[in-house]
Amino acid sequence: MSDTGCGIPHDQLDRLFERFHRIEASGRSQEGTGIGLALVKELVRLHKGEISVTSEAGQGTTFLVSFPAGKDHLPQENIVSEISTGITPSENAYSIEALALAAGDQSSHANAVAVSAKQAGDRPTVLITDDNSDMLEYIQRLLSEKFEVVTATDGNKAMLQMLDRKPELVISDVMMPGLDGFGFVAAVRSHAALRSVPIILLSARAGDEAKVEGLKSGADDYLVKPFSAKELLVRVENLIRIIKIRLDTEKQFYQLFLQAPAIINVFKGREHVYEVFHPQNRLIFGEVDFTGQKLVDALPEVESQGIIEMLDRVFHTGVTIAKQEMPVTFINKDGKEERHFFNLTYQPWYDLRGNIQGVINFAVDVTTQVLAQHAIRESEQRLRSIITQAPVPMCIFRGQEFVVETANTQMLAFWGKTQDQVLGKSIFEGLPEIKGQGFEDILLNVYTTGERYAAFERPITLLRNGNLEKAYVNFVYQALRENDGTISGITAVAIEITDQVRARQKIEDAEEKARLAIESADLGTYEIDLATDKMHTSPRFNQIWGVADGVSRAELAERIHESDRQVRQQAHAKAQQTGALDYEARINAGEGTVRWVKIKGKVIYDVNSSPLTLLGVVQDITEQKEFSQQLSLQVDQRTIELQRSNQDLQQFAHVTSHDLKEPVRKIKLFSGRLQTEYASILPEKALGFLGKIQQSTDRMFAMIDGVLLYSSLNARQDQPQPVDLNELLTGIETDLEILINQKEATISSARLPVVEGWPVLLYQLFYNLVNNSLKFSKAQVPPVILVDYSSLPAGGIQLTVADNGIGFDQQYASHIFEPFARLNAKDDYEGTGLGLSLCRKIVERHHGSIKVESAIDAGTTFIITLPLKQPRHSLTDENYAY
Amino acid sequence: MLIDDDSDDREIFGEAVYDIGSSIIVETAWSASNALEKLNAMTTSLPDIIFLDINMPIVSGWDCLTLLKQDPALSSVPVVMFSTSAHEKEKLTAQQMGAAGLMTKRSSYESLKAHLRAIIDYFHGGELPAGFTGS
Missing domain, CATH: 3.30.565.10 (Histidine kinase-like ATPase, C-terminal domain)
Structure with missing residues (x-):
């Protein structure tokens, strides 16, 4: 063609x-x-x-x-054999569409607007977009029965219509000049206010591929032209119903979402506009609604706190950011800064197609908990700082191992350890010496039960500065509880009281010693409160005084012997001055018993030096007193005796020096005159007798002079000299020759030694003894006198003068040495009664001793001990009357 | 004059003084009272020297000396104390009590005469005899 x-x-x-x-x-x-x-x-x-x-x-x-x-x-x-001439409904619709396409008049559009305005209300609104006027008219006609219909001829116009009319549904042609169907869908979906509006795409392109493409662009449905009018209607109705349900659900969900106890904010787009401003925010910001506002506009203060940066990151990279206890400072409704802590997540918000639309912020305000935790942390910090600064030893043990977490310098000093030695270690590792001292069980018990443990004067052995030292400590262990009540450690406070305990132990020792001393001394003790005169007395005190407990001071004063009350008063007066009480008195101990007591006391003063207490002891000294009285009586007696004996001695000296000398002098004088004046007329023999008289009187004078010398020895400074006792004895024999011859006595002696002494006195001694033996001889028995000696083991000699005389009863042995003592009649035996007393004095002068052994008719033996040497000045040391 | 209770001593004293000089008249008294009696009876002259025995009963020689020295008429007569033993203490006492001296009695007649002669000569302006303590 x-x-x-x-x-x-x-x-x-x-x-x-x-x-x-x-x-x-x-x-x-x-x-x-x-x-x-x-x-x-x-x-x-x-x-x-x-x-x-x-x-x-x-x-x-x-x-x-x-x-x-x-x-x-x-x-x-x-293959269809016959060609049918009938037209199908869709063929019809198609032809209508084709016709409409051809017509393209604008009137129908204007009508549609008018209709929609007229019938707007409960009917849903549908927007139809198509550049083909026939198609627009056709669909408008299809839907206008049930829906409000608005139309637009391209995408841009449709957007404006949507914002204006807020249709429940949009039907859009794909093929449109300018903004085509896909572009329109994308625009709608990215528009916050419009994105949820369902869109049905209409397209001439058939096939699954095209349909998928259409749906993928974000459309809710896809219809291929030619379509059945019925189908379109049903699909529109369905979608509207679905969207209604969805909106309702969304609304319900949204309500739910808004009621969530946590903050759930939704930020949309790169500017972080509040899509959802969660009501929980009002707890922080008050009655505001930031919906639709940019975060930076709503809360400019967050800009420097890293929030925007996090939102940006989530929005652009899609990562989820979670933060715990994140601090955020807001300006609160009063314009003041308020710090909040949030556990929050920022996560991307995807649309259904997986595009990031914004950021969902889920936040839990944990300010209270965080502040509480801070408070705990601060309180722990404070505890640690208290411990560090405490003036007493303190530390914290953590965990069941009792690790030393904190220990102040005082505690370290108490332990005698450095920080490095103990910190971070179990106490039993840091202070190994305390193992086995019982602290394990105490700590464990506090840790497991939470019961406080306090110890008083607990002994502890510590290795301090290299020495094992026993210390005493008062300490308290207290469980350290966490916020939830669980025990996580133990605080320890300790005060070392070693010095105090030692001091007290010393005092206790001293008290014990004092008590023992008091008990062993049999002392009664008492205490008087000087303000009230109240008395405390010990049982022994009561026993001594014969009183019962609670006796008053006045009662006791009454018991003091009348004549000793003055003594007591004076003693108390003195005690007021000196603080010390000391006196002896007789007391009436009840039942007629009189006791002598010695009272010693001490006044205790208070800080102001006023007397507080009188502490005293009382001792029963009756026995001592009686003894001393007896002693004193004895002394008095002895003194009298001594005085008498002194008088005797004086008298003796007097007699010796005067009276005794007188007759001797006369004998001497007259016999001398006989010799000189009558010698020529006297026979030879008479002159011989006169010579003997003269000799004897001379000897007598010598004796008297010797005694006089003895009497006046202390006035002289004679030194002792060696005396040959043999010579001495010979001299005595010569002197006593007449008597010896007369008595036919025999004197024999051993070879005697030389002793140190005073010749005159020693002569007198032996003269008296020998003379005594001759004098007290038996009438018809010739006297035999034996002088002997022996050396003493302790030094010195013992001399014996033994006779065979009349002897005497041994019971008078000590008596015979007394001056003027006589055992025999003066008529029978001549004597002055001084001889033996002189002997004793002379021996004693020579630091020796004399005793006598005798029996009646059995002779007498005098036993004399003498030292060989005399100490110097011995005679002048003694004090004699003459 | 000699005042002494011992008749033997009085006799010997008289003999001794007569031997020294027959012209010296010796008066004796046996006690203090006897002596005072005789001294008070002397109206024309007082003795030139009085010898006074210390050891006399009742009134001792010391008491007698006090009496003599208290009598204003007699206090000027020198008194020589006469004692058996001569202690230093007695010599001092004699001096303090106003005696002219102290002489010990002799146990030999010749010694007695010699001492008496010396004392008598002294009081007639002679030398102090040996062993005589005078003032």
Whole structure:
């Protein structure tokens, strides 16, 4: 088939049979379905024929169609033997469409608007977009019975209509000049307000591929032209119903969503416009609604807080960002900064096709919890700082291992450890020496039960500065509880009291010692409150005084012996001055018992130096007193005796020096005169007697002078000298020759030693003893006198002078050494009674001793001990009257 | 004058003084009271020297000396104390009580005479005899 038309450009010939392809910029009308030639080609193909085209622009076009002859090449089922003349409804609609396409008048459009305005209300509105006026009119006619119908002839106009009329559904042609169907769908879907409006695409392009493409672009349905009017109607109705249900569901869901206890904001687009401003936000911002506002406009204060950046990131990259306890500061409704903490996620919001439309923000305001946690953390920090700054040792043990978390310097000092040695370690690792001292169980018990543990004066052995030291400590362990009440550790507060305990133990020791001392001394104790005169007395005190507990001070004062009350008063007066009480008094101990007591007390003063208490002890000294009284009596007696003996001695000296000397002097004088005046007339023998008299009186004088010398020894400074006792004895024998001869006495002596002493005194001693033996001899028995000696083991000598005389009763042995003592009648035995007393004095002068052994008729033995050497000045040390 | 309770001594004293000089008058008294009696009875002259025994009963020589020295009429007569033994203490006492001296009694007649002569000579302007303590 050839024509002379405008022809087809050469480069367009290949796409001439493509469906909906239009040759643009040609002289052809804009109208046309773009499916004509595609249909032709399809029909030719169905008949197994071929079609080709040749054309010259400006000259005309020639289509060449060729078919195989016959019908054998066609599928049997497709062969229709009779050609029907009836027209199907769709054929009818198609023809109507074709007619409408041809007509293209605008009146129907105006009518449609009028109708839609007139019948607007409960009827859903449908927008129809098509550049083909016939088609517009046709669909409008189809739908106007049930729907409000608005029309637009291209995509852009349709957008405006949609924004204006808010149709429930849009039916859009695909092939439109300018903004085509796909472009329109995309525009609608990306428009926040319009995107959910269902769109049915109408297209002449059949086939699954085209349909998928259409749906993929975001359309809700796809109808291929020609379509049945019924089908379109049903599909429109269905979609409207579906969208209504969906909207209802969405609305319900949205309500649900709005009622969620967490904040769920939805930001749309790259500007982060509030798509959803969740009501929960009002708890923070008050009665506002930021919907439709950009985040930066609504909350400019968030700009510097990293929020926008996160939203951008999510929007552009599709990642999900989650943050815990993120701090955000808002300006609250009062214009003040308010810090909130959120657990939040920012996640991309995809549309159904997987495109990111915005960001969903899910946030839980955890400000309260975070602040609570902060408070806990702060309180822990505070606890730690309290411990560090505490003036007493404090520490925290953590966990069941009791790890030393914090320990202040005082605690470290108490432990004698450095921080490095204990911090972060179990206490039993840091202080291994306390293992087995019982702290394990205590700590574990506090940790498991939460019961506080307090110890008083707990001994603990610590390795401090290299020494194991026993210390005493008061401490408290307290469970450290977390917010939820669980125990996570133990706080320990300790005060070392080692010094105090030691001091107290010393005091206790001292008190114990004092108590023992008091008990062993049999002392009664008492205490008087000086303000009230109230008394506390010990049982022993009560026993001594013969009183019962609770005795008053006045009662006790009454019991003091009348004559000793003055003593007591004076002692108390003195105690007021000195603080010390000390006196002795007799007391009436009840039942007629009088006791001597010694009272010693001490006044205790208060800080102002006023007397507070009198502490005292009382001792029963009755026995001592009686003893000392007896002693004193004895001393008095002895003193009298001594005085008497002194008097005796004085008298003796007097007698010796005067009275005794007088008669001797006279004998001497008269015998001397006899010799000188009458020698010529006296016989020779008489002159011999006179000579003996003269000799004896001279000896007598010597003796008297010796005694005088003895008496006045202390006035002299004689030194002792060696005395040969043999010579001494010979001299005595000579002196006593007359008596010895008269008594026919025998004197024998051993070879005696030389002793140190005073010759005159020693002479006197032995003279007296020998003389004594001669004097007290038995009447008819010649006296035998034996002088002997022996050396003493302790030094010195023992001399014995033994006789065979009359002897005496041994019971008088000590008596005979007393001055003027006589055992025998003066008539029978001459004597002054001084001899032996002199002997004793002389021996004692020589630091020796003398004793006598005797029995009646059995002789007498004097036993004398003498040192060989005399100490110097010995005689001047003693104090004698003469 | 000699005041001594011992008659033997009075006798020997008299003999000794007579032997020294027969012109010397010797008065004796046996006690202090006897001596005072005799001295008070002397109206014309008093003794040139009084010898006074210390050891006398009732009124001792010392008491007698006090009486003599208290009597204004007699206090100027020199008194020589006469004693058996002469202690330093007694010499000092004699001096303090106003005696002219102290002489020990002799156990030899010759010695007695020699001493008496010396004392008598002294009080007649002679030398002080040996062993005599005078003032």
